[in-house]
Amino acid sequence: MQGFRRGTHVERLEIQVFLTLAEELHFGRTAERLFISRARVSQIVQKTERGIGGPLFERTSRRVRLTPLGRRLYEDIEPGFRRIEDGIARAEAAARGVDGVLRVGFLGAAAGEFVLDVIGSFTAHHPGVDARITETQIYRIIAPLRSGEVDVLVTQFPIDEQDLTCGPVAFSVPRMLAVPSGHPLARRASVCLEDLAHTKVFACVGEVPMYWQEHNTPLRTPSGRPIERGEQASTLQETLALVGAGKGISPVGADVAQRYSPRGVAYVPLEDADPLEYGPVWRSADENARIRTFVQECSQVAAARRG
Numbered sequence: 001m002q003g004f005r006r007g008t009h010v011e012r013l014e015i016q017v018f019l020t021l022a023e024e025l026h027f028g029r030t031a032e033r034l035f036i037s038r039a040r041v042s043q044i045v046q047k048t049e050r051g052i053g054g055p056l057f058e059r060t061s062r063r064v065r066l067t068p069l070g071r072r073l074y075e076d077i078e079p080g081f082r083r084i085e086d087g088i089a090r091a092e093a094a095a096r097g098v099d100g101v102l103r104v105g106f107l108g109a110a111a112g113e114f115v116l117d118v119i120g121s122f123t124a125h126h127p128g129v130d131a132r133i134t135e136t137q138i139y140r141i142i143a144p145l146r147s148g149e150v151d152v153l154v155t156q157f158p159i160d161e162q163d164l165t166c167g168p169v170a171f172s173v174p175r176m177l178a179v180p181s182g183h184p185l186a187r188r189a190s191v192c193l194e195d196l197a198h199t200k201v202f203a204c205v206g207e208v209p210m211y212w213q214e215h216n217t218p219l220r221t222p223s224g225r226p227i228e229r230g231e232q233a234s235t236l237q238e239t240l241a242l243v244g245a246g247k248g249i250s251p252v253g254a255d256v257a258q259r260y261s262p263r264g265v266a267y268v269p270l271e272d273a274d275p276l277e278y279g280p281v282w283r284s285a286d287e288n289a290r291i292r293t294f295v296q297e298c299s300q301v302a303a304a305r306r307g
Contacts, residue, residue: 015081017044018056022074025064089125097289099128104294105136105150108236110173110255111278114301115154122297129290139206139234145283152282152291154298158215159281167280167295170302173253175273178239179266180246186266193272194221200230200248202239217251222272240265 013034021030021041031038049056056070066074106115112135119131136144136153144150145164159166177195179185185195201217220226230248233239237260239250244264253276257267280295 014044014048015077017041018048019074019078019081021045021057021064022066022070022078025066027064086127098126098293100290101130101132102152102290102294103132103134103150105134105144105153105155107136107138107141107153107155108253108255108278109259110171110253111154111156114171114278114298117305118154118294118297118301121301122294125297126293137206137235138204138208141206141208141212143207145281151286152280152294154278154280156212157277157279158212160209160211163284164281165284165287167282168299168302169277170279170298171305172275172277173255174275175270176252176254176257176267177249177270178243178252178256179249179268180243181264181266182246183249183266185249185268188268190269190271192270193218194223194225196227196249196251197221197225200228202242202248202250203229203232205232205234216276236260 013036016034017030017036020033021027024030024033027038027041031041034041045057052069052073054069055067056073058065058067104115104119106112112133115133119133123129123131134144134150136150136155141155142159142161142164145153154170157166157169177185177191179199183199185191185198196217204213218227231242233242233250236252236256239252240256240260240262242248243250244262246264251270251273252267254269280298282291282295
């Protein structure tokens with residue numbers, strides 16, 4: 001890439017360092033953003049200033065700020081360099097086959113919020129992707145993948161199907177027990193899996209694998225007592241309505257307790273149950289660069305959320 005003035009050759013990293021330091025006005029944060037050392041940032045800035053022939057930054061022990069020369073240079077080159085960077089990113093995405101339509105499904109509110117975060121980051125990095133989002137329901141937990149309605153689904157594990165591939169766990173939520181507000185369990189500070197034997201637990205209706213249902217509500221308590229199935233429900237809203245009507249109880253995620261407060265329903269922590277885990281799932285035969293890139297973005301967003 002040609003330099004700031006005739007006869008001066010400037011590397012891409014030098015421009016990135018200059019622009020990033022001009023935005024951050026902090027050597028440490030600039031180094032973190034570019035994944036290089038603070039000393040390297042300082043060396044590159046000094047080299048760039050020698051090439052320009054004048055100081056671009058005023059540096060003291062307390063602060064860093066642009067000189068008038070540095071401010072003018074930033075305003076002159078920043079728009080053009082960002083366009084070049086965006087053009088390179090789009091070309092790389094097209095070469096990898098990332099551009100195009102990606103249909104993403106999600107199950108539940110927590111998965112929906114996660115998908116929105118991932119889509120925001122994903123499309124920022126890959127503006128050539130047309131991401132379309134669809135909410136799925138428990139009674140069709142796998143069907144949207146197999147019917148081709150969605151290309152990738154962020155859903156509740158476990159999913160153990162020969163034709164489907166599961167990505168890594170993206171996030172988890174603690175379990176709660178939804179009970180009628182007048183039920184004796186509603187007055188407890190917490191409950192355990194043994195308490196599921198006291199009242200009928202709702203069963204899932206529809207295309208829901210039995211292993212998935214038993215993972216959420218086992219057939220027996222840890223001591224071996226049977227857990228009786230009650231009425232069937234096909235959606236979360238239907239389940240909560242039945243709970244509010246006093247028809248039974250249902251394990252749910254803590255995200256449900258945070259977002260839904262229907263009349264007649266109380267939530268109690270289910271202390272000895274493993275958290276509910278969520279992650280991406282896709283059709284093995286249809287895996288492509290677009291799906292792989294989305295799954296990678298899921299992992300990056302998940303890591304950022306964990307801090």
